[in-house]
Amino acid sequence: MENYHLQVLRGLDPGRGIPGRELSLKLGLSASAVAKSVGWLRTRKYRIEGGCAGGYFLKEAASSLYPWEVSAGLKTAGFGKKIHYFSELDSTNSLAFELALAGASEGEAVVAETQNRGRGRLDRVWISPPGVNIYASLILRPRVPMEQVAGISLLAGLALARACSRLWPVSPGLKWPNDVFLGDKKAAGILSEARTEGGEVRFVVCGIGINVNLDPGVLPGEVRARATSVAEFLGRPVSRLRLWRAFLEDFEEVYRGFLRRGLSPFMAEWDRRSILKGRRVKVSGAQEWEGEVAGLDPSGALRLNDREGKPRVVLAGDVQMLTVNKEEKCC
Ligand code: BTN
Numbered sequence: 001m002e003n004y005h006l007q008v009l010r011g012l013d014p015g016r017g018i019p020g021r022e023l024s025l026k027l028g029l030s031a032s033a034v035a036k037s038v039g040w041l042r043t044r045k046y047r048i049e050g051g052c053a054g055g056y057f058l059k060e061a062a063s064s065l066y067p068w069e070v071s072a073g074l075k076t077a078g079f080g081k082k083i084h085y086f087s088e089l090d091s092t093n094s095l096a097f098e099l100a101l102a103g104a105s106e107g108e109a110v111v112a113e114t115q116n117r118g119r120g121r122l123d124r125v126w127i128s129p130p131g132v133n134i135y136a137s138l139i140l141r142p143r144v145p146m147e148q149v150a151g152i153s154l155l156a157g158l159a160l161a162r163a164c165s166r167l168w169p170v171s172p173g174l175k176w177p178n179d180v181f182l183g184d185k186k187a188a189g190i191l192s193e194a195r196t197e198g199g200e201v202r203f204v205v206c207g208i209g210i211n212v213n214l215d216p217g218v219l220p221g222e223v224r225a226r227a228t229s230v231a232e233f234l235g236r237p238v239s240r241l242r243l244w245r246a247f248l249e250d251f252e253e254v255y256r257g258f259l260r261r262g263l264s265p266f267m268a269e270w271d272r273r274s275i276l277k278g279r280r281v282k283v284s285g286a287q288e289w290e291g292e293v294a295g296l297d298p299s300g301a302l303r304l305n306d307r308e309g310k311p312r313v314v315l316a317g318d319v320q321m322l323t324v325n326k327e328e329k330c331c
Contacts, residue, residue, distance in 0.1 A: 004029055006068050008037035009058075012048065017055025065111050065134070065244055074245050078107035079138065079252040086110075088130070090117040093191060093207035096137035100195065100203040106141040109248075118209065121178060121191055122318060127223065132214045134244050137207040138251070142259060146194070146201055150316065151263040151300045153178045153192045155254045156206050158266055160188055161273055162254075163246035168234060173275035176293075176302050176319060180210075181275055185228035187211050208247070213237045264298035271295050276302075276319065285317030 007027050012018060024031045031052060038048050038056055047060035062069070067083035074080055082105070089095055089112035096110040112135050118126035128135050140152065160180050161172040173181040180188040188210040195202045211229035219227055231237045254266060271277065276293040281304065283289045291306040302314040 004033060005037045005040050008034055009041055009046070009068070012056055012058040014058045014061075017050050017057035019055045020052030023056065063240065064113060064131070065240055067111075069241055070245060070248075074248060076107075076248050076252045078105075079255075080107065080109050080245075080248040082108045084108065084110045086112045088112060088114050088116065089135075091115050091119050091207075092135050092137040093119060093193060093205050096139050096205040096207070097193060097195070100139045100205060104139050106139060107252075108139045109136055110139075111136045111244075119191060119207075120189055120209075126189065126191075126209050127219055128209065129214065129218060132240075133212050133229070134208065134210040134240055134247075136244065137205050140204045140206055140255070142201060142204060142255075144201060144259070146196055146199065148263065148299075149192070149194045149201055149204055150177065151258060152204055152206055152255070153190045154263065154270060154300045155258055155266060156190045156192070156208055156251055157188075158270055158273070159251035159254050160208065160210065160247055162250045163243060164230065166250070167242060167246055168230070168238065170230075170233065172273070174270060174273045175275050175321075176296065177300075177316070182228050182230065182233040184275075185216075186226055187228050187230060187233065210243065210247075212240045212243060262298075263300050267296050267298055267300065270300075276321070280322040282320045282322055283314050283317040284320070285314070287314075287317075289314060289317075290322070 011023050011027050020031050020034050023034050035052055042048055045062040045064060049057045049059050067085050070080060070083060092110040092112050092115065114130035115128035115135050118128040118135060120126040154177060157174050157178060157180050161174060164170050164172050170182060175181055178190040179186050188208060191207040192204055194204045211227060213231040214229040216224050216227045216229060216232055257265060277295055279293050281293055289304060289306055289312055291304040294303040294305055297303055297313060304312050304314065306312050
């Protein structure tokens, strides 16, 4: 956004109309520059009523995830300070990966209002309807051994759970390794992709898809039955901007902690929020296991007792729940 559009936006008063002349004087801009900016803002879904003489009245701010809106009040040192914003993309992860290859810095984010080839784990499609959810990817350059990279997805889920709990009376559950649940349905998923060179981590792209104001009714049947959104869970629409900011703040905090002290300080909270503990599950991946989940180990691996009661440690895999807990962990 050009600087003077932002100046005009900040100069408008949502409480009253401001004559164009007053705004020009206040901002040191010509009347035609102010009028041009108002036009520019209107095309970006800011509802500004009135005209130059009678006064411009900002009736409603745009609800898009515009970087200048995100940055207003964002309390991070680096995460989301630079945002590459698109109304449509194939996949935010794909673009973030390219940007990272080209040298983008840690904390840079890619955000899209919709994705036409959103990707989930295990080559699944991530359905990405426009304007209602958050589709975002963060570029990270952690100096950690390769085997610690999987922990970053665990931390992103934890950060989202914290962010939601900070904003609303909810306590999201976590499903190992990468899902965030509200009640017994999935509200968000994480897809982290790493680039390594010579056994070293060069960068990680951490992508997150959050169902915020989605009406799950628009999803195809099989997905619909297992998905929810924050709005559906709370029974009212919520601000995507506030959630995106809160997530960036909480993710930065846990990520910095992880760089200093590793994953283990976060595992007790992860375990508390886990919806799998005590459940019978089937894990598929390099190896298949069926058993009861005991918890997480300090490295973030899933501990379970197999059908013979033998303890197993699962480093990666897809978990299917076979029973429902009597007492829900979440919300
Ligand atoms: C999953 O649960 O399978 C992971 C879903 C990850 C979806 C997000 S949306 C933003 C980013 N871009 C993508 O193409 N995927 C991730």
